[in-house]
Amino acid sequence: xxxxxxxxxxxxxxxxxxxxxxxxxxxxxxxxxxxxxxxxxxxxxxxxxxxxxxxxxxxxxxxxxxxxxxxxxxxxxxxxxxxxxxxxxxxxxxxxxxxxxxxxxxxxxxxxxxxxxxxxxxxxxxxxxxxxxxxxxxxxxxxxxxxxxxxxxxxxxxxxxxxxxxxxxxxxxxxxxxxxxxxxxxxxxxxxxxxxxxxx
Amino acid sequence: xxxxxxxxxxxxxxxxxxxxxxxxxxxxxxxxxxxxxxxxxxxxxxxxxxxxxxxxxxxxxxxxxxxxxxxxxxxxxxxxxxxxxxxxxxxxxxxxxxxxxxxxxxxxxxxxxxxxxxxxxxxxxxxxxxxxxxxxxxxxxxxxxxxxxx
Numbered sequence: 001x002x003x004x005x006x007x008x009x010x011x012x013x014x015x016x017x018x019x020x021x022x023x024x025x026x027x028x029x030x031x032x033x034x035x036x037x038x039x040x041x042x043x044x045x046x047x048x049x050x051x052x053x054x055x056x057x058x059x060x061x062x063x064x065x066x067x068x069x070x071x072x073x074x075x076x077x078x079x080x081x082x083x084x085x086x087x088x089x090x091x092x093x094x095x096x097x098x099x100x101x102x103x104x105x106x107x108x109x110x111x112x113x114x115x116x117x118x119x120x121x122x123x124x125x126x127x128x129x130x131x132x133x134x135x136x137x138x139x140x141x142x143x144x145x146x147x148x149x150x151x152x153x154x155x156x157x158x159x160x161x162x163x164x165x166x167x168x169x170x171x172x173x174x175x176x177x178x179x180x181x182x183x184x185x186x187x188x189x190x191x192x193x194x195x196x197x198x199x200x
Numbered sequence: 201x202x203x204x205x206x207x208x209x210x211x212x213x214x215x216x217x218x219x220x221x222x223x224x225x226x227x228x229x230x231x232x233x234x235x236x237x238x239x240x241x242x243x244x245x246x247x248x249x250x251x252x253x254x255x256x257x258x259x260x261x262x263x264x265x266x267x268x269x270x271x272x273x274x275x276x277x278x279x280x281x282x283x284x285x286x287x288x289x290x291x292x293x294x295x296x297x298x299x300x301x302x303x304x305x306x307x308x309x310x311x312x313x314x315x316x317x318x319x320x321x322x323x324x325x326x327x328x329x330x331x332x333x334x335x336x337x338x339x340x341x342x343x344x345x346x347x348x349x350x
Binding site for chain 1 (some may be wrong): 206213217220221224225226280281284317320324327328331334335336338339
């Protein structure tokens with residue numbers, strides 16, 4: 001009795017492991033796939049890069065109209081008021097930055113963040129960091145502007161950046177190709193290197 | 201021979217990236233590509249044919265820079281760091297010699313005439329060209345070495 005029940009258990013176990021092997025296959029990205037992602041990374045970075053030029057320093061004037069639109073159309077309650085009391089604090093005109101007290105320093109922060117995303121993704125240096133920063137910036141654009149454009153415009157940008165967080169696309173045709181193996185080697189002795197190696 | 205072949209392939213790959221960067225611009229796609237024909241004294245209008253010719257010229261120039269890259273490296277195995285730095289150096293050389301000096305000569309301006317926005321718009325793209333050239337060469341070199349071991 002016990003022998004037959006044990007044999008039945010073994011059969012069930014074998015069937016279960018066959019089922020697991022059949023339904024869950026380990027996925028490894030091929031060289032072609034990761035190289036394809038490297039090209040996608042460069043052009044997503046280029047997308048961010050091109051957007052630097054209509055809001056150049058020192059005035060960042062191109063950004064002003066968009067911040068006003070965001071403050072009027074945000075999909076999260078309170079986000080418009082937050083913009084009013086930070087970016088738009090003291091502003092007296094809807095078309096020019098006259099009177100604004102915080103607009104230039106905050107706009108400089110946005111511009112530098114977008115520059116970092118562009119450099120990170122185009123050059124493939126700490127690509128995942130750039131992709132995380134890009135996701136946050138794109139999410140912010142989605143919150144503020146989703147209903148002023150085609151609803152998926154900024155949503156697609158969020159998704160593209162999130163895909164580049166998931167896949168370390170800088171490890172081919174980017175600086176991370178050289179950087180990551182060195183950081184991984186140092187990760188055994190340094191916690192900083194271990195953290196940085198994930199971002200590369 | 202492997203070195204030259206790898207250099208050409210890496211250069212064509214990097215040239216393709218740079219040409220596509222020049223194609224995907226705000227406004228009319230590829231509108232800046234005929235200007236590259238002007239650098240070499242080729243008369244061109246702003247039509248589709250000129251844009252296509254400009255695109256192909258950038259890819260070919262990439263291949264030529266790839267040959268230069270492999271000549272600089274010599275015949276031996278090159279480390280990843282050296283490959284990357286040589287690529288960046290050649291990317292900078294492209295920007296300085298072609299995008300700045302040759303462009304200014306073609307449009308009859310002083311040799312180093314430029315602006316902050318122009319530098320910001322062109323230099324990073326040429327440096328990306330250099331990174332792709334250097335890293336693609338490194339990958340191809342490793343693949344060639346593995347094939348020889350087999």
